[in-house]
Amino acid sequence: MKLIIATNNAHKAQEIRQILADSFSALDTLREAGLAIEVVEDGATFAENAVKKAEQVLAAAPGYDAALSDDSGLAVDALGGAPGVYSARYAGPQHDDADNNRKLMADMAGVPDGQRGCRFVCAVALARRGRPTVTAEGACEGVLLRAPRGENGFGYDPYFYYPPAGRTFAELTGEAKNAVSHRRRALESLRALLAQERRQRGA
Incomplete structure (x- = not known):
């Protein structure tokens, strides 16, 4: 099956490929397929x-059998789930990761350590020709730090402390992060749904 990753985000594409x-x-x-397509992300949820x-x-992409897309972001309890679907543009549409992190730290400045719970959430969708689109979600629980730690990853990774590892996502290697990430959990859920679908067809 030929699959195209429906994203222009090089970091996400690398994680999904791994x-x-x-x-x-x-x-x-998309770049490898020679496609230049921008989709307006105006859904109310990651899955949409x-x-x-x-x-x-x-x-x-007529040369492909399926397209896989994900939408993901950070949900902070003290902010009612924000940044949520606005994670990539939390500080505004023309701002970068550093700007988003500065806004997040400003919004969380008065929140005590015991109330800084958060999670990365990922929704994946597999669109297939002549078949229904399948979706799945995954989440990874953590704590939002007050200062960045680590040089790896991207986005909010330097501030996302993952208790089981005792490190931020930015302090983990790519392989270690992928093993526990919200994206991996969503993809594993998708795999399980597809396996169940195959079993039902064979019954």
């Missing part, structure tokens, strides 16, 4: 955005 490297005969990014991206990209 996790699914053995699952598809071909796994290409993921489905929209996957289906639009598959429609524009």
